[in-house]
Amino acid sequence: MANTFTVLYFASAHTYTGKSEDAVPGPMTVSKLFPYLEEKYPGFRKKVLSSCALSVNLDYVDLAEDAEKEIQNGDEVGIIPPVSSG
Amino acid sequence: MEKFSLGSENLDLRIRIAELEKELANYRSVAIANSNTNGHATHALDEEDEEEEFTAPQDQDDKAVKLDLDEFRRYGRQMIMTEVGLDGQLQLKRSKVLLIGAGGLGCPAAAYLAGAGIGTIGIVDHDLVEPSNLHRQIMHTVEKVGHPKVKSIISSLKRINPNPKYIAHHYVLTPENSIETLGRYDLVLDCTDSPQTRYMISDACVLLGKPLVSASALRSDGQLVVLNNPPGEGPCYRCVFPKPPPPESVLSCGEGGVLGPVVGAMGVLMSTEALKVLLSRADKKKRRKPAHLSPDIRPADAKETSKKEESPEQKKFYMTIYSAFSDTPFRTIRMFGKRKTCQACSSVATITKESMENGSLDYVAFCGGKGSGKYPPLTKDEVINVEEYSKLRQNKEGGLLIDVRDDVQFGMCALENSINVPITTILTLPMIPEKDGTDGENRTPVPIPSWLPRDPSTPIYFICRLGNDSRIAVQRLKKSGLVKGNVIKDIKGGLWEWSRKVDKTFPLY
Numbered sequence: 001m002a003n004t005f006t007v008l009y010f011a012s013a014h015t016y017t018g019k020s021e022d023a024v025p026g027p028m029t030v031s032k033l034f035p036y037l038e039e040k041y042p043g044f045r046k047k048v049l050s051s052c053a054l055s056v057n058l059d060y061v062d063l064a065e066d067a068e069k070e071i072q073n074g075d076e077v078g079i080i081p082p083v084s085s086g
Numbered sequence: 087m088e089k090f091s092l093g094s095e096n097l098d099l100r101i102r103i104a105e106l107e108k109e110l111a112n113y114r115s116v117a118i119a120n121s122n123t124n125g126h127a128t129h130a131l132d133e134e135d136e137e138e139e140f141t142a143p144q145d146q147d148d149k150a151v152k153l154d155l156d157e158f159r160r161y162g163r164q165m166i167m168t169e170v171g172l173d174g175q176l177q178l179k180r181s182k183v184l185l186i187g188a189g190g191l192g193c194p195a196a197a198y199l200a201g202a203g204i205g206t207i208g209i210v211d212h213d214l215v216e217p218s219n220l221h222r223q224i225m226h227t228v229e230k231v232g233h234p235k236v237k238s239i240i241s242s243l244k245r246i247n248p249n250p251k252y253i254a255h256h257y258v259l260t261p262e263n264s265i266e267t268l269g270r271y272d273l274v275l276d277c278t279d280s281p282q283t284r285y286m287i288s289d290a291c292v293l294l295g296k297p298l299v300s301a302s303a304l305r306s307d308g309q310l311v312v313l314n315n316p317p318g319e320g321p322c323y324r325c326v327f328p329k330p331p332p333p334e335s336v337l338s339c340g341e342g343g344v345l346g347p348v349v350g351a352m353g354v355l356m357s358t359e360a361l362k363v364l365l366s367r368a369d370k371k372k373r374r375k376p377a378h379l380s381p382d383i384r385p386a387d388a389k390e391t392s393k394k395e396e397s398p399e400q401k402k403f404y405m406t407i408y409s410a411f412s413d414t415p416f417r418t419i420r421m422f423g424k425r426k427t428c429q430a431c432s433s434v435a436t437i438t439k440e441s442m443e444n445g446s447l448d449y450v451a452f453c454g455g456k457g458s459g460k461y462p463p464l465t466k467d468e469v470i471n472v473e474e475y476s477k478l479r480q481n482k483e484g485g486l487l488i489d490v491r492d493d494v495q496f497g498m499c500a501l502e503n504s505i506n507v508p509i510t511t512i513l514t515l516p517m518i519p520e521k522d523g524t525d526g527e528n529r530t531p532v533p534i535p536s537w538l539p540r541d542p543s544t545p546i547y548f549i550c551r552l553g554n555d556s557r558i559a560v561q562r563l564k565k566s567g568l569v570k571g572n573v574i575k576d577i578k579g580g581l582w583e584w585s586r587k588v589d590k591t592f593p594l595y
Contacts, residue, residue, distance in 0.1 A: 012335055020412060047335050048335060053326060053327060053419075058417065058418065059420050060326075060405070078419065082284075082327040082331050083302040083304050083308065084302050085344065086278060086279045086339070
């Protein structure tokens with residue numbers, strides 16, 4: 001898939017979307033990802049994404065500091081909600 | 087496994103070892119008979135009702151810690167590893183570790199730490215053992231149901247290893263008591279189950295300069311991260327997750343479910359990380375180097391590389407995420423250090439020991455106050471109790487009974503003639519805008535879902551497992567404007583109450 005990147009959904013993100021991953025057309029800056037996903041899954045942002053950590057190719061990405069970082073096609077993005085049970 | 091291809095010389099040695107063991111056994115049985123429980127090797131195994139001492143675990147401080155023959159034998163398999171050694175084992179014995187939570191994470195973590203020979207193990211938990219704990223909380227057994235978890239886990243741990251000093255903290259950890267409780271230990275393991283305790287424990291560890299091993303699990307997912315390690319350098323829980331999850335999205339294991347081995351795996355990994363942190367403090371300088379690595383016979387050209395090796399490594403921080411049903415179950419995310427704007431651990435931090443101890447930090451409010459206001463209040467007319475509803479059913483006046491649990495739970499057990507419409511479906515119903523706006527005017531009429539009664543005289547009753555989601559369903563259906571005139575009621579207390587008060591043969595889970 002040359003013109004997409006993969007978004008992996010963990011824990012409650014997986015529950016909310018009912019999927020473990022999506023192929024998203026790229027490239028795209030980090031700041032545009034959550035609005036894109038909100039459009040695809042209404043309510044996702046408020047209920048899940050707002051508290052999630054984000055990774056790009058297994059590197060933690062800070063939503064504020066790395067907002068302009070560009071996600072390239074072929075990248076693997078992880079949506080990591082905090083799990084708090086135990 | 088021992089190999090038995092030994093020469094006669096080794097045979098002699100084995101005989102000698104057997105003699106020594108016999109002596110040791112005799113010595114120990116006498117010691118137990120004279121049992122003065124000084125917290126070391128003399129715990130009788132069945133002292134179930136013995137109160138744990140609450141003395142500060144400082145008696146091992148500054149004293150030269152030694153291993154006896156029994157300990158050499160007990161810990162030999164790990165001591166012969168390069169990563170442990172005698173210095174490492176002594177370091178473990180000197181260490182004081184606090185586990186917060188004696189549940190699905192705490193049980194396996196504590197078992198391995200006790201087995202490894204940690205000197206002092208403290209456990210905080212205020213709960214009692216319940217039957218629904220037993221599938222994953224492997225230190226608790228059938229006969230401990232109804233007993234405090236701290237007592238149950240400590241009695242199990244003593245059976246694994248009587249050597250450590252075990253300290254029971256049978257109370258709820260609060261902002262006010264957390265500094266004092268955690269302050270007595272070298273390392274903390276967060277084995278708890280709510281966002282507010284996770285932020286609170288992390289803050290306390292930052293303020294006290296203690297490393298924190300934190301893990302969690304729900305359903306088939308787990309997370310593991312070592313925080314504030316080394317203290318002052320590594321990120322804290324707030325750095326990783328600066329915003330708490332919205333309270334309505336937070337599920338406990340009781341609500342969301344959890345697979346035993348998933349939470350077990352996370353607990354076991356916690357114990358490994360804990361041992362790594364403690365062993366990194368061992369004094370390896372005292373070790374004798376093998377001849378080929380000793381500096382005096384090293385070739386001259388190897389000097390430069392040796393210098394490089396000695397320079398301190400750049401510390402890296404990781405979070406491991408486990409997704410049991412995924413094709414690649416384990417992923418490790420590389421973290422960056424502290425967040426520059428962190429409220430707890432950055433240079434602009436605002437959280438202090440005083441604000442924790444005087445209770446001015448409200449973690450429940452920070453996390454959105456779960457438990458207060460999560461479920462909508464209903465009026466008297468919107469609620470019916472299980473006994474009344476049972477009578478209506480007997481008179482064939484049960485109306486339409488809608489069970490809002492998910493399809494998996496509905497498939498496990500359900501009341502006769504009930505239909506299944508999961509709460510997630512109910513939440514997708516349209517809503518009438520509260521104020522007339524332009525939004526509502528040109529809206530095309532929404533088709534009425536097939537499961538709703540067309541006859542306005544048919545009453546609608548909602549039920550779920552515990553009576554929470556059914557309340558949401560009542561309010562949500564009313565707001566949808568899809569039903570006109572029907573009675574809509576919540577069956578109070580749900581199937582749990584049904585089982586307790588109406589039909590004892592209905593399964594509780």
